[in-house]
Amino acid sequence: MVDDSIAIVNSLEAILGISGYKVDTAYSGSDALRKIHQIDYDLVICDIEMPGLSGLEFLGRVREEFDRNLDVILMTGYLEHDYFIEAIRLGASDFIRKPIDTKHMISSIRELIFRKQNRDEKSEFFGHLDKAAFTFEMPAKKFSKLGVSKVFSNYMRQYFRVGPKVLNELLVCVDEMIYNAYIHGTLNLSVRERALTHEALQDVIDKRMENPEIRERKVTFAFVVDNLQQCIEVCVEDEGDGFDFESWLETIRTEQIHDIEGHGRGLAMLYHLSDEMIFEREGRKVKIKKSLIASDADEGY
Amino acid sequence: MQNKLDKQSIKYNYVKGKKIIEEIDMTIDLTFDGNIAAMKIDGILNSENAHILQEKLTEVMQSNASMLELDLLDCRNISSTGIGKILLFYKDFISKGGEIEVVRSSNSVYDLFSMLKLNQLFTVNLG
Numbered sequence: 001m002v003d004d005s006i007a008i009v010n011s012l013e014a015i016l017g018i019s020g021y022k023v024d025t026a027y028s029g030s031d032a033l034r035k036i037h038q039i040d041y042d043l044v045i046c047d048i049e050m051p052g053l054s055g056l057e058f059l060g061r062v063r064e065e066f067d068r069n070l071d072v073i074l075m076t077g078y079l080e081h082d083y084f085i086e087a088i089r090l091g092a093s094d095f096i097r098k099p100i101d102t103k104h105m106i107s108s109i110r111e112l113i114f115r116k117q118n119r120d121e122k123s124e125f126f127g128h129l130d131k132a133a134f135t136f137e138m139p140a141k142k143f144s145k146l147g148v149s150k151v152f153s154n155y156m157r158q159y160f161r162v163g164p165k166v167l168n169e170l171l172v173c174v175d176e177m178i179y180n181a182y183i184h185g186t187l188n189l190s191v192r193e194r195a196l197t198h199e200a201l202q203d204v205i206d207k208r209m210e211n212p213e214i215r216e217r218k219v220t221f222a223f224v225v226d227n228l229q230q231c232i233e234v235c236v237e238d239e240g241d242g243f244d245f246e247s248w249l250e251t252i253r254t255e256q257i258h259d260i261e262g263h264g265r266g267l268a269m270l271y272h273l274s275d276e277m278i279f280e281r282e283g284r285k286v287k288i289k290k291s292l293i294a295s296d297a298d299e300g301y
Numbered sequence: 302m303q304n305k306l307d308k309q310s311i312k313y314n315y316v317k318g319k320k321i322i323e324e325i326d327m328t329i330d331l332t333f334d335g336n337i338a339a340m341k342i343d344g345i346l347n348s349e350n351a352h353i354l355q356e357k358l359t360e361v362m363q364s365n366a367s368m369l370e371l372d373l374l375d376c377r378n379i380s381s382t383g384i385g386k387i388l389l390f391y392k393d394f395i396s397k398g399g400e401i402e403v404v405r406s407s408n409s410v411y412d413l414f415s416m417l418k419l420n421q422l423f424t425v426n427l428g
Contacts, residue, residue, distance in 0.1 A: 089343070147349060149347055168377050171347070195389060198355065198356070272416050
C-alpha cells in the first residue's frame with residue numbers, strides 16, 4: 001500500500017487485514033520501489049498524486065527496472081484523460097477512485113490475485129517442460145484482425161523468462177516474418193503498393209481478397225521454446241510463390257542495407273537479429289533460432 | 302482539463318483506454334515550434350501501426366518545418382516497415398531542403414539504426 005497520507009495507509013491496511021490480506025506499507029514511491037526490489041509482492045496499490053515520485057512515475061520505474069507482470073492498482077480522485085492512457089500504456093492493472101470504495105477495492109484485489117495465481121501456475125508448468133511448442137494457422141481473409149505480435153509478446157512475457165532486449169529483438173523478428181509472409185507471400189504486393197497510404201493500401205488488399213485463391217491462403221506461425229538449450233525457434237510459412245532467397249542472402253551478407261527503396265531491409269534485420277536463419281520450401285518457409293540467455297548488454301535496457 | 306472520476310467514468314475510461322492501447326501499442330506526439338517539428342514516439346513501432354507514423358510524417362511534410370527532431374528514447378523497437386516510412390520521408394524531406402536528427406534514442410533503437418547504417422544518413426544520438 002503506497003500513499004503519502006499516513007491516515008489513508010493505516011486505514012486501508014486495517015481494512016485489508018480484516019479481509020485476510022497481509023499488507024506492507026510505504027509512504028513514497030521511492031520507498032516502495034526499494035521494497036519491491038527486496039520482497040516478492042502479489043500486487044501494489046499506489047496513489048497517483050504523491051510528492052516526489054508520482055504514481056505514474058513509480059509505475060514506469062516498476063515496468064522499466066523490475067517486473068512487467070507485477071500488478072499495480074492506482075488510486076486517484078482526479079485524472080486527465082491523457083494520464084489514463086499513459087497509465088494503461090504503462091500497464092496499470094486497475095484504478096480505484098478516492099474516496100475509496102472498499103468493496104470495489106477488495107473485489108479488484110481478489111480478481112488480480114486470482115489471475116496472478118493462474119499465470120504463476122502456467123509459468124511454473126512451462127518452466128518444467130523441456131520444450132513448449134505453439135502453432136497458429138491464420139487465414140489470409142482474417143489476417144488484419146489478428147495482432148500476432150501482441151499475442152506472441154503476451155505468451156513470452158507471461159510464461160517464459162526473457163530479458164527485455166531479447167524480447168524486443170524477438171518481437172522485431174516475428175513482425176518481419178509475419179509481415180513478409182502476408183505482404184509478399186500471400187498478397188504479393190509490389191514496392192509501389194506497399195508505399196501507399198493506409199487507406200489506399202487497404203483498398204488494394206480488399207481487391208486482392210476478391211481472388212478466391214488468395215483469400216483461401218494461410219500463414220502458419222509457430223514457435224518452440226527449448227528450456228534445455230535456452231533458445232527459441234520461430235517459424236513462419238506462407239502459401240505463396242516463394243522467392244530467390246539465396247541471392248537475397250548473398251546481398252545481405254555483402255552489401256550495405258540502408259537503400260531507401262527498402263529492398264530486403266526486413267530480411268537484413270532478421271539476419272542480424274537472429275542467431276541462425278534458415279529458408280525452406282523455395283523461400284515459403286523461414287525459420288530463425290535465437291538464444292534466450294540475456295547478455296551483459298541487457299543490463300540497463 | 303480534469304474530469305472528476307466516479308465508478309462509471311473509471312470503467313468507461315479504462316475500457317476506452319485499453320482499446321486505444323491495444324489497437325496501437327504505440328503513441329506519437331508531434332509538436333511544431335517555428336520551422337522545427339518535434340516528434341516523440343513511445344512504444345513499439347511495427348507493421349501493425351506504421352501507418353500512424355506515416356500520417357504524422359505526412360503532416361510534417363505538409364508543414365513549413367525544415368527540421369524534424371525525432372525523440373526515440375521511449376521507443377522500444379522499430380520494425381523494417383517503420384524504418385521504411387522514415388526513409389521514404391527522409392528522401393522527400395531532404396529534396397525540399399529539410400533535415401532529420403534523432404535527438405534521443407533507446408539502446409535497442411540506437412543499435413538497430415547503427416546496424417542498418419542509418420547513422421550515415423542523419424545524426425543519431427543515444428540516450
